[in-house]
Amino acid sequence: MRINKQKRWLMGLLLVHSTLFSSSAFASSDWFVSQDLYTMAHKELLEDNTAAVFQTIIQAWQQSPNSVQANNLDQLLNLAISEDCGHSLERKVLPVWLPKLSIERQVEQNLNQQLLKISVVGLTRSDITNISLTKWPNKPLLQGAPSIDDGGFFSVKTKRLNEPVSAGLYKLSITAENKPAWVDWIVLTTPADKQEISWKDSKTWRISNIEKNNGNCPSPTLNIKLYDLNDTTWHSIWSQESDSDWPTTLPKLNVPEGRYWLSVGMVKTRWQGEISILDIQRITRPVDYIGDDD
Structure with missing residues (x-):
C-alpha cells in the first residue's frame, strides 16, 4: 500500500522543519529553490521517485555529512523504505551467479557479554573468492572468502566488533572466479x-515494544534454536520460527535430558532492491533441559 500524496507532503515538510531548518546552513525559507542534495532528496521523495531519492542519499553520504545532516538522511531513508519496504529503492539487479543476497547486522547478548557483528550471506552458483564490506570512506569491516555449502549457500562474517554498526554508507564488493567484481552501495539505518x-x-x-505489523514490511520473526554443546559444527538440533503469537518460553521437547545452548533471536527484515537487510537482536545462554520439568 503506497503512502498517499497528502500524507507524504506532511511527513516531508515536518522532516524538513525538524531537521534541515535546525541548522543555519539550511535557514533559507525558499529551500525548494536550492539545488543541494538534501533539497533534491526531499523533492524526489515528495514526487514518489524512490529510486532517485536513494541515489541522492548515497551522494549525500559521500560528502561526509555532519550529525544534523546524517540524522536527516536516516529519516529520509526510513520514509523511502515505507513505500514498499525498500523493494523500489534500487533498480540494480543481482547477477545471475548471485541470485540471493542479505546483509545481517546482529547484536547478541549472552550472560556475560554483548557480541556485535555483521554478516554477508546468500546463494551463489559460482566459487566466490572474496567478499569485502567497507564503511565510507575507508573503514574496513569485513573481508574474506566465504564458506559455501553443497547447495550454494554462503556466509562470511566479522568475528566481533568493538562498536555497533551505525547508520551510513557501506561499499560491498563480491568477487567470484571468472566473473567481474560485483560492487554496490549499501545504506544502513x-x-x-x-x-x-x-x-x-x-x-x-x-x-518489549516491538510492533508486529510494520507497514509494508513483514512482521518481525522470532526464531528459537537449541544446540548440543558437544557438537562443534553448531547445527541446531531443534528450531522454531514464528511471525505472530511470539512464544516467550521454551516448550517441552523430545530431546535427551542434558545441558544445551539456547538461542532466541528477533529478526526485522527490509530490502534494498533485491538485497535483504536484516537487523537481528539475539539472546543466548546455556540451559539444563529436563524432560518432565514444568
Whole structure:
C-alpha cells in the first residue's frame, strides 16, 4: 500500500522543519529553490521517485555529512523504505551467479557479554573468492572468502566488533572466479538503541515494544534454536520460527535430558532492491533441559 500524496507532503515538510531548518546552513525559507542534495532528496521523495531519492542519499553520504545532516538522511531513508519496504529503492539487479543476497547486522547478548557483528550471506552458483564490506570512506569491516555449502549457500562474517554498526554508507564488493567484481552501495539505518528481547530466567524471555505489523514490511520473526554443546559444527538440533503469537518460553521437547545452548533471536527484515537487510537482536545462554520439568 503506497503512502498517499497528502500524507507524504506532511511527513516531508515536518522532516524538513525538524531537521534541515535546525541548522543555519539550511535557514533559507525558499529551500525548494536550492539545488543541494538534501533539497533534491526531499523533492524526489515528495514526487514518489524512490529510486532517485536513494541515489541522492548515497551522494549525500559521500560528502561526509555532519550529525544534523546524517540524522536527516536516516529519516529520509526510513520514509523511502515505507513505500514498499525498500523493494523500489534500487533498480540494480543481482547477477545471475548471485541470485540471493542479505546483509545481517546482529547484536547478541549472552550472560556475560554483548557480541556485535555483521554478516554477508546468500546463494551463489559460482566459487566466490572474496567478499569485502567497507564503511565510507575507508573503514574496513569485513573481508574474506566465504564458506559455501553443497547447495550454494554462503556466509562470511566479522568475528566481533568493538562498536555497533551505525547508520551510513557501506561499499560491498563480491568477487567470484571468472566473473567481474560485483560492487554496490549499501545504506544502513540507525540500529535500535536498546535491547528489545531479554531473559526472564533460563527458559523464558520477555519481548518489549516491538510492533508486529510494520507497514509494508513483514512482521518481525522470532526464531528459537537449541544446540548440543558437544557438537562443534553448531547445527541446531531443534528450531522454531514464528511471525505472530511470539512464544516467550521454551516448550517441552523430545530431546535427551542434558545441558544445551539456547538461542532466541528477533529478526526485522527490509530490502534494498533485491538485497535483504536484516537487523537481528539475539539472546543466548546455556540451559539444563529436563524432560518432565514444568
